[in-house]
Amino acid sequence: xxxxxxxxxxxxxxxxxxxxxxxxxxxxxxxxxxxxxxxxxxxxxxxxxxxxxxxxxxx
Amino acid sequence: xxxxxxxxxxxxxxxxxxxxxxxxxxxxxxxxxxxxxxxxxxxxxxxxxxxxxxxxxxxxxxxxxxxxxxxxxxxxxxxxxxxxxxxxxxxxxxxxxxxxxxxxxxxxxxxxxxxxxxxxxxxxxxxxxxxxxxxxxxxxxxxxxxxxxxxxxxxxxxxxxxxxxxxxxxxxxxxxxxxxxxxxxxxxxxxxxxxxxxxxxxxxxxxxxxxxxxxxxxxxxxxxxxxxxxxxxxx
Amino acid sequence: xxxxxxxxxxxxxxxxxxxxxxxxxxxxxxxxxxxxxxxxxxxxxxxxxxxxxxxxxxxxxxxxxxxxxxxxxxxxxxxxxxxxxxxxxxxxxxxxxxxxxxxxxxxxxxxxxxxxxxxxxxxxxxxxxxxxxxxxxxxxxxxxxxxxxxxxxxxxxxxxxxxxxxxxxxxxxxxxxxxxxxxxxxxxxxxxxxxxxxxxxxxxxxxxxxxxx
Amino acid sequence: xxxxxxxxxxxxxxxxxxxxxxxxxxxxxxxxxxxxxxxxxxxxxxxxxxxxxxxxxxxxxxxxxxxxxxxxxxxxxxxxxxxxxxxxxxxxxxxxxxxxxxxxxxxxxxxxxxxxxxxxxxxxxxxxxxxxxxxxxxxxxxxxxxxxxxxxxxxxxxxxxxxxxxxxxxxxxxxxxxxxxxxxxxxxxxxxxxxxxxxxxxxxxxxxxxxxxxxxxxxxxxxxxxxxxxxxxxxxxx
Numbered sequence: 001x002x003x004x005x006x007x008x009x010x011x012x013x014x015x016x017x018x019x020x021x022x023x024x025x026x027x028x029x030x031x032x033x034x035x036x037x038x039x040x041x042x043x044x045x046x047x048x049x050x051x052x053x054x055x056x057x058x059x
Numbered sequence: 060x061x062x063x064x065x066x067x068x069x070x071x072x073x074x075x076x077x078x079x080x081x082x083x084x085x086x087x088x089x090x091x092x093x094x095x096x097x098x099x100x101x102x103x104x105x106x107x108x109x110x111x112x113x114x115x116x117x118x119x120x121x122x123x124x125x126x127x128x129x130x131x132x133x134x135x136x137x138x139x140x141x142x143x144x145x146x147x148x149x150x151x152x153x154x155x156x157x158x159x160x161x162x163x164x165x166x167x168x169x170x171x172x173x174x175x176x177x178x179x180x181x182x183x184x185x186x187x188x189x190x191x192x193x194x195x196x197x198x199x200x201x202x203x204x205x206x207x208x209x210x211x212x213x214x215x216x217x218x219x220x221x222x223x224x225x226x227x228x229x230x231x232x233x234x235x236x237x238x239x240x241x242x243x244x245x246x247x248x249x250x251x252x253x254x255x256x257x258x259x260x261x262x263x264x265x266x267x268x269x270x271x272x273x274x275x276x277x278x279x280x281x282x283x284x285x286x287x288x289x290x291x292x293x294x
Numbered sequence: 295x296x297x298x299x300x301x302x303x304x305x306x307x308x309x310x311x312x313x314x315x316x317x318x319x320x321x322x323x324x325x326x327x328x329x330x331x332x333x334x335x336x337x338x339x340x341x342x343x344x345x346x347x348x349x350x351x352x353x354x355x356x357x358x359x360x361x362x363x364x365x366x367x368x369x370x371x372x373x374x375x376x377x378x379x380x381x382x383x384x385x386x387x388x389x390x391x392x393x394x395x396x397x398x399x400x401x402x403x404x405x406x407x408x409x410x411x412x413x414x415x416x417x418x419x420x421x422x423x424x425x426x427x428x429x430x431x432x433x434x435x436x437x438x439x440x441x442x443x444x445x446x447x448x449x450x451x452x453x454x455x456x457x458x459x460x461x462x463x464x465x466x467x468x469x470x471x472x473x474x475x476x477x478x479x480x481x482x483x484x485x486x487x488x489x490x491x492x493x494x495x496x497x498x499x500x501x502x503x504x505x506x507x
Numbered sequence: 508x509x510x511x512x513x514x515x516x517x518x519x520x521x522x523x524x525x526x527x528x529x530x531x532x533x534x535x536x537x538x539x540x541x542x543x544x545x546x547x548x549x550x551x552x553x554x555x556x557x558x559x560x561x562x563x564x565x566x567x568x569x570x571x572x573x574x575x576x577x578x579x580x581x582x583x584x585x586x587x588x589x590x591x592x593x594x595x596x597x598x599x600x601x602x603x604x605x606x607x608x609x610x611x612x613x614x615x616x617x618x619x620x621x622x623x624x625x626x627x628x629x630x631x632x633x634x635x636x637x638x639x640x641x642x643x644x645x646x647x648x649x650x651x652x653x654x655x656x657x658x659x660x661x662x663x664x665x666x667x668x669x670x671x672x673x674x675x676x677x678x679x680x681x682x683x684x685x686x687x688x689x690x691x692x693x694x695x696x697x698x699x700x701x702x703x704x705x706x707x708x709x710x711x712x713x714x715x716x717x718x719x720x721x722x723x724x725x726x727x728x729x730x731x732x733x734x735x736x737x738x739x740x741x742x743x744x745x
Binding site: 346349350351352353371372374375376377379381382383384385386387388389390394395397398399401402405427447448449450479480481 | 512513514515516517519523524527528531534535538539594595597598599600602603604605606607608609738741742743
């Protein structure tokens with residue numbers, strides 16, 4: 001059990017190691033999620049524009 | 060190209076998650092503590108890959124910008140635009156982890172070390188690229204102007220790095236560059252390489268997603284997007 | 295001259311979008327030596343954009359431009375060496391006198407070209423202002439100084455953006471005379487206009503651009 | 508190909524193209540004297556702010572003087588670079604120069620040198636006075652002038668790339684600094700490095716030679732990038 005505590009303790013540097021890992025995770029996950037969110041949003045938009053445009057083209 | 064990106068991205072995502080888990084496990088649990096820096100050196104497993112990736116992504120941007128300028132390949136510009144924010148994120152990560160690593164070792168959050176300073180200048184280059192992109196409204200013009208900036212930037216990176224290194228040795232003649240990797244025992248090196256691979260797959264996965272977004276936006280008028288839209292809505 | 299008249303400027307399949315509306319779709323343009331072509335259309339229909347696109351001063355989504363059979367990317371300097379473009383922006387910097395402006399705009403004029411410039415400006419009725427700073431000039435006067443280049447420069451291809459606007463009868467007549475003379479000497483002219491113009495002794499082909507939807 | 512009555516403009520000597528554009532820009536600058544005098548005043552004011560901010564102690568001033576003078580020179584040049592292409596772009600002269608058929612890089616070099624003659628050279632000539640104000644040892648004045656001369660010239664070329672890139676962007680001034688300042692880091696490091704070493708009596712040959720190398724690189728590569736950027740800017744502008 002205590003090995004888990006030792007693991008998290010990181011030889012006294014717990015704060016630095018874990019915060020830097022947390023920050024990295026936040027930043028990298030952030031960019032990934034933001035990109036996929038943007039992808040979802042723009043997909044609908046582009047599809048809508050494409051259909052709209054197609055309709056206008058056939059008119 | 061849109062389809063290729065579509066097929067590739069789940070594969071890349073899987074590879075990235077897998078390698079991240081292995082890398083983190085090896086790096087944090089298996090690798091022994093460093094005799095001198097104790098466990099704080101474990102930050103290296105994200106600092107070095109991030110710093111390396113920030114440089115790698117700028118190279119990709121510069122090369123694809125050059126290809127776009129010379130052969131006018133629209134897809135090359137899409138890759139450059141898609142990579143910029145990811146590169147900037149990696150640079151920010153490198154800077155943050157660098158300062159968090161510096162705190163326990165030298166007692167200050169920011170030290171004007173050669174590696175960190177070059178990383179900071181690289182961040183400004185990224186921000187300049189993104190700002191120029193944003194400032195120019197028409198699409199073709201922004202593409203070529205930003206591509207020129209990326210190429211000019213990449214020519215300057217070695218010069219900036221050389222001058223920062225020289226400047227660093229001038230003002231702190233005694234110390235070696237603090238960020239030289241400590242003599243890496245194999246058990247430390249393996250996780251580091253795995254983490255670099257993990258960051259690579261993360262970059263390419265994210266790149267594929269952003270490339271698909273941009274392709275859709277730019278080709279919205281063409282018929283194949285409408286066909287795709289037709290499938291998707293009633294499919 | 296060879297039997298078949300030499301093809302100077304050619305554009306194939308020019309497609310230009312402005313936002314979501316289509317300004318022109320797969321438009322072809324051909325300009326031979328001696329041709330006069332007018333691009334006619336209402337405001338905002340993209341005639342200036344088309345004009346500028348023909349000489350690389352505006353982007354277009356699809357299509358390609360050729361000069362003397364060569365694609366634009368290779369023939370650009372050759373085209374520019376034989377081009378005279380008069381756009382909306384007159385190219386007159388306020389800090390300089392008309393003479394200095396003309397010497398900047400016409401690199402082929404020697405430094406001591408004052409006499410020729412005065413003579414041409416005289417025909418346009420603004421030779422008295424030759425040494426006064428251009429800041430004091432009205433828009434019409436600036437246009438006249440720009441138009442003086444029609445006679446001062448020997449460019450084979452003339453690209454003119456609404457050459458006759460804000461010109462009085464005498465100025466318009468002068469411009470028409472220049473265009474007619476230029477075409478008869480084997481030069482080519484393409485210009486934009488609101489309402490179609492007719493020239494007495496030369497044939498003018500017309501491209502009509504639909505109004506922006 | 509082209510008949511005799513319309514000879515193409517290809518036989519014009521490069522020196523005439525160069526001198527005509529250079530003299531034109533110089534007369535324009537001379538006529539609006541305020542323009543480059545402002546840059547000079549800005550340079551003097553910024554330098555003299557530092558003793559007020561940091562304190563008049565001659566020792567501290569002398570050590571920071573090279574960096575202060577160099578950074579102020581850099582910022583003053585950024586100030587004047589914004590209008591390098593802007594006026595010509597707005598009144599249409601720039602697009603006429605781009606399509607004049609004459610080699611654009613020659614025109615660009617002439618314009619950058621004209622900008623340097625009014626935006627950079629005055630700073631160099633005035634710098635000894637500011638060095639005096641900043642209590643710098645007189646032994647370093649010579650090196651200051653040389654390094655500034657070489658440095659400001661390369662800054663003109665590097666900065667002109669940024670000015671050309673933002674030519675079609677309205678209020679591009681701030682963006683110009685963001686684009687250009689990272690690229691000026693080497694010039695700043697070796698420029699102020701040379702001056703501070705000479706004021707300490709150390710050899711300065713490495714710094715000056717690197718400055719000269721950066722200048723050679725800038726003079727040869729920057730015009731290509733500037734010409735390409737202007738062609739983009741002209742075809743984008745309304």
